[in-house]
Each structure stands twice: as C-alpha cells, then as structure tokens.
Amino acid sequence: MDDLVFTRSLIEEMNQVDMRAECFPLCHRRELCNLVLYNSLTRKCRVYTEAFGLISDGTVETGWQYYGITCVNFKLDNAHADVDVINTVPKDVCNSNIIAAADNTSSCHIGASWEVVPVKCLSCYTGLPQQYAYPYAGHTEELTFDLAAGMKLKMEVSGDRTLSNEVWMVTLTEDIVYVLSLRWSTTPTVAIFNTGQGGEYGVEERLYDLTFVDGDLWMANQMRLPFIDVRRVKVKGFTALHSFHVGYDMC
Incomplete structure (x- = not known):
C-alpha cells in the first residue's frame, strides 16, 4: 500500500512534518483517525x-508510507447503519442513539488479511428523566428517527391515580397513530390501547383489573396503521418519568 495516496475519508493534511x-x-x-x-x-x-484495503482505492504518488491503526485500537464515534465497522466491541461502536445487533457483517483489515465481524447499528432512543412532572400538562419527547414495525416502548413512570395516564405516538403534524390510556379511577381499572388517523379512532383493545403499584405492564398490540413520519411521543398524567426508551431493543 506504499507509494499510494488516497482522497476519500481524509481528515487533515499537515505540511513540514x-x-x-x-x-x-x-x-x-x-477521535476518528x-x-x-x-x-x-x-x-x-x-x-x-478509515483504512483502505485495496490498491485500486489509491493513486500512485512516490514517497507515501501507509500505517493503519490496529483493530484493537480502532476508533469510530457516531457510527451509522451504513458505516463499515472495524472489529471492536459493538456497544463501543454505536453512539447513544444507536444500539448494536449481531445480524450484519462488517470487516477489519489485519495486515494482509480480512476478519469478518458481525455487527449492525440500530436506532434507539433514551429520553431524559423527568423526576418531577405536572400531571395535567403533557410532556413531549422528540425522536431522532422514524418509528418502525417491531420497535418497543419501555417507560418507568409514576402516575396520578386520579387522572388517566396516557401515552401517544404522533406524527409531526400531530396525527395520533398510537394511544395507550391507563384509567385507574374507573371500576374496574383498565388499560386501553387504540390507533387513530385523521381524528378517527379504531376498535379499542382493553386490559382490565390493573392492580399493580410497583411492577411491569406488558402489552403486545397489533398495529393497524403504518408508522410513517412518527417522530414524537407524548405523555400526560404522570408525576415522574424515571426512564424512557424506544427502539428494537432497550438502549
């Protein structure tokens, strides 16, 4: 790879070295060198x-010497799904809004050979904790990616039992795509799931007799509308939002 110079992925050129x-x-x-x-x-x-593994990537120019960082020391911040990830711990490759899943392969140049590495970065969002919230006012989380089929929502919350604790997933035009309403003041208590579009709601799915105070509520719902341009999650009726995650897996 000596006597070759490369144009793409250049960070900086220094003279008089x-x-x-x-x-x-x-x-x-x-950070990215x-x-x-x-x-x-x-x-x-x-x-x-990035390191280059093919002579065809370079242009002949006498005097250049090639030194690639070893895979152990490879550094790549702010990785995206389309970035070739060099051999490293997946969780160290993906940034805070992205998690790693072992369902894609990438490669690492070691000397004259290539090592295949299973890694893929997937979108994931972690919201900021709200230790104190006014239950009558809504709180909005703006996502950095579009919601898609198969993603999960996990929230650890404290709620006001006199109000409905509600979660909405809405488009940027405020069209409601998903709503979950926990209604403690009704008899029996009930969790209501529904979808909507253009102000019209579908058929409700209900889970009765909510009795837990500290625990988990697992609801698997079949979405009846596609998630298109859904970048916003709203909550209301909660007194605290301890954690908030959206993604294929938990961040």
Missing part, C-alpha cells in the same frame, strides 16, 4: 477516518 513518528500523535488526538500516511520526500502527513 520532519519525522513520520510525529504523525502518530496527530492521529491519536483525533484510523490511518496515517507519511511522505518523507514532501514532509507531509495525512490522517484518515
């Missing part, structure tokens, strides 16, 4: 976000 060893700390101080090129003829140093 007298020794190749000076390039390495420059790379170390940059995973490749160093040094040219002793022109005294230039170039740092890149």
Whole structure:
C-alpha cells in the first residue's frame, strides 16, 4: 500500500512534518483517525477516518508510507447503519442513539488479511428523566428517527391515580397513530390501547383489573396503521418519568 495516496475519508493534511513518528500523535488526538500516511520526500502527513484495503482505492504518488491503526485500537464515534465497522466491541461502536445487533457483517483489515465481524447499528432512543412532572400538562419527547414495525416502548413512570395516564405516538403534524390510556379511577381499572388517523379512532383493545403499584405492564398490540413520519411521543398524567426508551431493543 506504499507509494499510494488516497482522497476519500481524509481528515487533515499537515505540511513540514520532519519525522513520520510525529504523525502518530496527530492521529491519536483525533477521535476518528484510523490511518496515517507519511511522505518523507514532501514532509507531509495525512490522517484518515478509515483504512483502505485495496490498491485500486489509491493513486500512485512516490514517497507515501501507509500505517493503519490496529483493530484493537480502532476508533469510530457516531457510527451509522451504513458505516463499515472495524472489529471492536459493538456497544463501543454505536453512539447513544444507536444500539448494536449481531445480524450484519462488517470487516477489519489485519495486515494482509480480512476478519469478518458481525455487527449492525440500530436506532434507539433514551429520553431524559423527568423526576418531577405536572400531571395535567403533557410532556413531549422528540425522536431522532422514524418509528418502525417491531420497535418497543419501555417507560418507568409514576402516575396520578386520579387522572388517566396516557401515552401517544404522533406524527409531526400531530396525527395520533398510537394511544395507550391507563384509567385507574374507573371500576374496574383498565388499560386501553387504540390507533387513530385523521381524528378517527379504531376498535379499542382493553386490559382490565390493573392492580399493580410497583411492577411491569406488558402489552403486545397489533398495529393497524403504518408508522410513517412518527417522530414524537407524548405523555400526560404522570408525576415522574424515571426512564424512557424506544427502539428494537432497550438502549
């Protein structure tokens, strides 16, 4: 890979670098740096976000020397689903809004060989805890990705038993796609699930006799409407929101 220079994924080029060893700390101080090129003829140093494994990726230019970061030390912050992830612990690859799932393969260049790594980053959202909430006012969480089939919602909450504790999933135009209403003041107590569109609701699904104070409520509902442009979750009737997760798995 020597005597080649690369154009894509370049972070920075430095001039008047007298020794190749000076390039390495420059790379170390940059979070995304995973490749160093040094040219002793022109005294230039170039740092890149990724290593290149094919000669065809480069352009011939005399004097360049190629130094890739080892897989153990590979650094990649703010990974996305379409990024080739080099061999590392999956949870360390994905950022706070993304979790890792072992249903996709990526690769890592080690010397002259390639190692296949099972890793994929999936969208996941963790909201900020609200230790005190006014139950008569709604609280909104803005998601950074569209909701999709198969995602889960998990909330740890404290509620006002005199009010309905309600969760809505809505589009950016405020169209309600999903609603869960916990009604403690009715006899018997009931959890109501429904979907809606354009102000019209479907047929309710009900779970009666809610009796727990501290515990889990598991509801698996068949969605009757597609999740299109759903980026917002609203809650009302709760006195505290201890944790809030949305995603294929819990963050």
